[in-house]
Amino acid sequence: MKTDTNHLPLVETACPTSEGELAEVVRRACAEGTPVYPIGGGTVLDYGGMPSEPGIGLSLVGLNRVIDYAADDMTITVEPGLTLAELRKTLAPRGQRLPVDAAEPLRMTIGGIAAMDLAGPRRYAFGTMRDHAIGLRAVDGQGTAFSTGGQVVKNAAGYNLGRLLVGSLGTLGIITQVTLLVRPQPETSAVVIAEMKSFDAVEQLLAALSKTRISPVALEVLAGPVADHWAALGPMRRGSVARVFIGLEGTGDEVAWMVETLRLQWRELPVASSTVISGDGAGPTSEWLLALPADVAIRILPGHTIGLMNQLLGQLTQVSLQADAGNGEIRLRLSERRPEAFARAVREVLRPTIEPCGGRMILLHPADECAALLGPRDLWGPPPAGHALMQAIKDRFDPQGILNPGRSIFANR
Numbered sequence: 317m318k319t320d321t322n323h324l325p326l327v328e329t330a331c332p333t334s335e336g337e338l339a340e341v342v343r344r345a346c347a348e349g350t351p352v353y354p355i356g357g358g359t360v361l362d363y364g365g366m367p368s369e370p371g372i373g374l375s376l377v378g379l380n381r382v383i384d385y386a387a388d389d390m391t392i393t394v395e396p397g398l399t400l401a402e403l404r405k406t407l408a409p410r411g412q413r414l415p416v417d418a419a420e421p422l423r424m425t426i427g428g429i430a431a432m433d434l435a436g437p438r439r440y441a442f443g444t445m446r447d448h449a450i451g452l453r454a455v456d457g458q459g460t461a462f463s464t465g466g467q468v469v470k471n472a473a474g475y476n477l478g479r480l481l482v483g484s485l486g487t488l489g490i491i492t493q494v495t496l497l498v499r500p501q502p503e504t505s506a507v508v509i510a511e512m513k514s515f516d517a518v519e520q521l522l523a524a525l526s527k528t529r530i531s532p533v534a535l536e537v538l539a540g541p542v543a544d545h546w547a548a549l550g551p552m553r554r555g556s557v558a559r560v561f562i563g564l565e566g567t568g569d570e571v572a573w574m575v576e577t578l579r580l581q582w583r584e585l586p587v588a589s590s591t592v593i594s595g596d597g598a599g600p601t602s603e604w605l606l607a608l609p610a611d612v613a614i615r616i617l618p619g620h621t622i623g624l625m626n627q628l629l630g631q632l633t634q635v636s637l638q639a640d641a642g643n644g645e646i647r648l649r650l651s652e653r654r655p656e657a658f659a660r661a662v663r664e665v666l667r668p669t670i671e672p673c674g675g676r677m678i679l680l681h682p683a684d685e686c687a688a689l690l691g692p693r694d695l696w697g698p699p700p701a702g703h704a705l706m707q708a709i710k711d712r713f714d715p716q717g718i719l720n721p722g723r724s725i726f727a728n729r
Contacts, residue, residue, distance in 0.1 A: 323362045324353050329373035335453065335461055335492040338374065342490065342718075343459030345372055351721050352457075354486040356397065356428035359420050362681045363432065363485070365695055367722040374490065376427050382406055383493060391450065393495040396427020412498045415442040415533075419607040427491045433483030436606040437534035437563060440642040446482040448497045454481055454489035457714025465495065480709065487720045488713040502565035506594035507534075507601045508578050510560045510587045511552055515626040517586040518558050522622070522641055524581055525562070530574045534563030535642045536605055539625055542636035542649065546604060549591060556588050558625075560641075561605060563598070608638050610647035611658075612666065616675035618644040624673065631665050647680075655685040662694055671697065696725040 332338040345352045351371030355361065380397035387410040394403060400414075400421040407413055417436030418424035428434075430452075435444035442448075451465030464477035481488055512518045518537060525532070539558040544551045552559065564574045575592055582590060593601050616624055621644050625637050634651035650661055662679065670677050679695050700706075703725075713719075 324355070324367060324373060325370045326353065326373040327370045329355070329375055331375045331378050333378040335379070335455065338376075338379070338490065338492060339455045339459045339461055341372065341374060341459075342455055342457065345718050346458050346716050349716055349718065351718050352490075353720055354427075354431070354490050356425035356431075357399065357420065357423035359418075359423050360428060360432055360434075360681075363723075365722045365724065367720065369721055371718070371721075376425065376490075379427075379492060380425075384495075387412065390498050391495055392498055393451070393493055394426055395493055396425055396430070396491045398426050400424050400426065400429065407498055408501070411501045413501045414448060414496055414498050416445050416448060417602070417606050419603075426494060426496075430482050430491055430494055431484065431486045437536050437561070437602060437640065439640060439645075440535045440563075441531065441533035441565075442499070444483075446479055449478055449482050449494050450497050451493075451495035452478045452481055452491055453493035454491045456489045457716060457719045461492065462489070485720055485724045487724045488710060490719070503567045504571050504595060505533075505563065505565045505598040505602075506571050506575055506592060507598045508562045508564065508575060509549065509591045509593070510562075510582065511556045511589045512558045512560060513556050513586060513588050515557060515622050518560060518622050521560060521582070521585055521587065524585060525578075528577060528581065530564075530577055532562045532642075533565045534561065534602070534605075535640065536561040536563075537622065537625065537639040537641050538608075538637065539629060539639075540636040540649075541634055541651070542608055542638060546601070548593065548597070548601070553588055557629075561601070563602060605638070608636075608647070608649070610638065610649050610680055612648040612650075612662075612677055613680055614646040614648065614670055614675055614677045616644045616646070616670070616673065618642060620644070620673060620675070621646060624670070624675065627669060628666075631669065632661065655689055658686045659689040659694070662690065667694075667697065676700070699725070 330341045332341060342352055351369045353371055353373050355373050355375045377397040379395035381395050383393040385392045400418050403414060403426060415438050418429055418434055430445050430449055433444050433446050453463050455461050510521060537558055537560050543559045564571050621639050621641050625639055628635060636649040638647045650658060652658055666677060676697055
């Protein structure tokens with residue numbers, strides 16, 4: 317597997333094939349005070365802060381086994397280097413899946429998805445990796461292996477360290493095994509797309525949807541240039557401002573009923589036009605949504621999502637917005653790519669707009685030239701509530717600060 321490590325200041329790369337070998341590398345690095353940078357498929361190594369201290373790359377692609385698959389219990393235990401594509405191949409014969417998506421399944425590893433707590437549009441119904449990882453093994457910053465959770469769904473013993481590890485960017489521990497809760501594969505799926513002439517109309521559509529018995533698996537709103545780029549639909553009609561994508565899954569009868577219910581409901585709403593993509597066509601639509609590029613991730617109360625999208629479109633030129641409207645996440649792509657202008661938009665427009673309304677923002681993939689102009693406050697915003705407690709936890713798991721230093725607000729040495 318080819319990985320992109322250009323963003324990491326590596327002096328060497330270790331490729332362990334067992335937890336014991338991995339732990340030994342970390343113990344040696346801890347004794348020497350050398351940073352350790354975990355590497356999976358190499359698809360998200362530019363997420364967040366840019367590390368600057370030379371250190372050891374720790375490739376996890378050699379830890380790629382399926383440890384246990386209890387299909388009747390709907391759980392599977394795998395090593396972190398297993399790719400999402402290989403996991404899908406393992407689950408498919410039993411009609412099962414992990415409903416967590418990644419833009420590059422052939423490269424993205426389960427360990428990477430867990431470290432980033434990634435999820436695609438189906439997060440609306442199924443949550444993120446944190447909601448599916450019921451047990452973990454990891455190695456901390458001193459080279460000590462530990463476990464949290466278990467291999468059964470009903471496990472409530474002790475504090476849930478797994479929820480801390482998932483999404484910690486490898487700064488608390490390096491995951492060596494993860495036990496996942498999997499789900500049945502649906503019989504069929506569809507994506508229903510509504511074109512809207514105003515953001516007030518989008519609000520009305522979402523409000524009406526919440527009052528029906530329909531249970532979408534995805535609820536995405538696109539605005540700006542990106543809303544015109546789906547080739548299957550072509551450009552939006554003149555005067556339209558957004559497209560709403562509603563993902564549906566279930567049996568054939570269930571999906572047909574939900575599609576018809578939406579059609580009838582939308583006759584009473586200000587929907588400019590609608591399109592249904594079903595069966596085999598729904599998959600490429602979801603993949604396209606998942607792969608849309610973004611510079612910034614914004615978290616805000618779901619009820620404020622559409623209003624904030626409208627506000628940002630009025631403040632920034634040619635900005636593309638993709639919102640998970642049910643979970644209050646907006647992914648933003650700036651058309652201005654010059655480093656100085658990009659940094660100015662972050663400091664002078666985005667943060668002053670987002671933070672006063674209770675939102676949080678992080679930069680996802682700043683180019684090296686942009687990262688050089690941005691400090692920790694620009695990347696991560698003000699310290700969140702509980703920052704001191706989280707820093708204390710970080711110090712306990714990684715007292716030398718060797719695990720991914722510089723990548724996270726809690727990872728600075």
